[in-house]
Amino acid sequence: MTQHREIEEISFASSLDGAREHALWYRAAEGAQAPLVVGLHTWSYDRFNQLEHMLPLCRERGWNLLLPEFRGPNLKSNPRSTEACASELARQDVLDAIEKVRELGGFDAKALYLLGGSGGGHMALMLAAHRPELWSAVSSWVPITDLSAWHRENPNYAENIEACCGGAPGSAASVDLQYGLRSPLNYLAELSRVTLSVHHGRFDPVVSYRHTMNLVTGLERHEPKNFFFEIFDGGHDIRYDVAFRWFDGLRKNGKEQGSRLTG
Known part of the structure; x- marks a missing residue:
């Protein structure tokens, strides 16, 4: 159990396999009137x-704040590894957890935000593609x-x-099918319907920034209206303050104001 007394551990039955x-x-x-951030764990x-990262900001x-587990880490040591890594069961776990929170206290359904980095960034894209309207x-x-x-x-992974x-x-x-079903690049039309922001460090040593650039190139062919991306000066990083400031701006129905240049 967590040491944070205000955090509750909730459980629920998967609507797919029980x-x-x-x-x-x-x-x-103000739970029923407040936004809900769904925070996704990383690959391992x-x-x-x-x-520790998301709770203070929420x-x-x-x-x-909801932190689902979705079948655990994407590791060989996980006895449920084939059920992890954005499988149908893993995706449904997140959706079922959201429904459990809705039953327990509710949240502002017009402010349902999804945030993840690395393996969580992968899962965020997969969830976005499979329920773009949510x-x-x-x-x-x-x-x-x-x-x-x-x-x-x-090769390390x-x-x-x-x-x-x-x-x-x-x-x-059958194996190649699984690779395809679990790769966000194969869901570009669906992702083009989402208010989506993708960020990648130019010097990422774990996942090349080209993963995001390939996504950008593919998505642009679908002319998305609410897609934003950034290649930042960094590595395999998630900048929580940037993500939450973006959510803040959307919550206020405004956009970040900059200085417009002329000439």
């Missing part, structure tokens, strides 16, 4: 992974957008990707 799943929930004082961790705003805004940082490409690029997808790319048609 498995008992868990999440962490911070209920704001669990629901506690983002607590607490100071009076916002709700999210008020999605902020994805240093995401993997093509699992087959990442398998080639980063190759065996874990194989554990999730059932083998190496090219080893079987």
Whole structure:
């Protein structure tokens, strides 16, 4: 259990396979009228992974926070690895956790924000693609957008990707299908419907910034109306303050004001 007394550990049955799943929930004082931030853990961790980063930012705003686990880390050591990594079961876990929060206290459905980095950035894009109408805004940082490409690029994660997808790319048609089904690059039309912001460090040593650039190139062909991206001077980082300031601006129905240049 977490040491934060205001955090509740909630459990619920998966609406797909009946498995008992868990999440962490911070209920704001004005919970039913307040936004809900759904924070996604990174590739190798669990629901506690983002607590220290996201809870203070939600607490100071009076916002709700939900930290689902969605079948655990995307690791070979996870006995449910094939159910992790943006599988249908993992995606449904997040949706079921949101419904559980709705039952327990509610939130402002017009301010449902999704935030994740690295493996969480990958999952954020997958959730956005599969339920584009649900999210008020999605902020994805240093995401993997093509699992087959990442398998080639980063041998440190190759065996874990194989554990999730059932083998190496090219080893079987069924395996290649899993790589495709779990890669955001294959859902460009759906992602073009989302208010989406994607950020990537130019010097990311874990997931190349080209994952985001390839996503950008593909999405632009669909002429998205609310897609924003940034290649920033950094590495494999998530900048929580930037993500929350973006949510703040959307909450106020405004846009960040800059100085318009002339000439």
